[in-house]
Amino acid sequence: MANALTIAKNVPNGSLYIVGIGDLRVMITHEGSEDWLAQGLEVDYFATGRDLENVKKAFEIGLRRTISEHLKRFRHIKHLLHPAPEHVWADFSERALSGNLYSHSQISFHALDVESSDTTIIATTEAEVGSTTAAVKKRRSPRTPAPRQQILFPYDGIRYLASQAAA
């Protein structure tokens, strides 16, 4: 079950938001010569890319931009928390036994209507579940809030399920 949290603070001339979406399962598929597809399960967001890393990056960037647009339009992300269609879940059930699971976490910072609107990824983590070679990456923008928010991140992360068509 995915979790989502939004922390908002009103400031002169605008609002600041810190948004975390975690424990989100993402199924990554690649059929034949087609592009890679990353499809969220608890959140019906998808992205395409030319390879595994590219599709993960497209998912991360696209989800962040989508969150930002929801905040601008609705001032919340409740409308984003809509699960994938049934056919996606059915496909996931079939692939779950043979695919590779990844975990990815993301916190984003959104400044709306402030002097210069800004959207920044505060931190991301990514790890292959069930592997001793888990890769974790973190980065922080110099313009983002103190690292204390990272410590407070309450989610396990986004879980990627990657599978490739049999030869």
Place this chain on the structure above:
Amino acid sequence: MDAVPLNSVVRVINEEAPKKTGARAEITIDGFLQVVWKPLRPPHIERLYLYKIPEDGFVRKTMVMQIAIRLGINPPRFFQLEK
């Protein structure tokens, strides 16, 4: 054809999506494809997504198919424009 120009995708969505969904597509200033619609089936909560498009400005078939499914557009409508 495995990809469709972004402008064509926007045009097809705005012309072909069921009118009841109020679906609208546009290209954001930073080059994302933005799609907004209200599903015909409940809950009728407005859906809003931004998709990252490759730098060459072509939307790949994989993404076109996913968008078509969600908006109720016949996929060939996107590709017929390229013939």
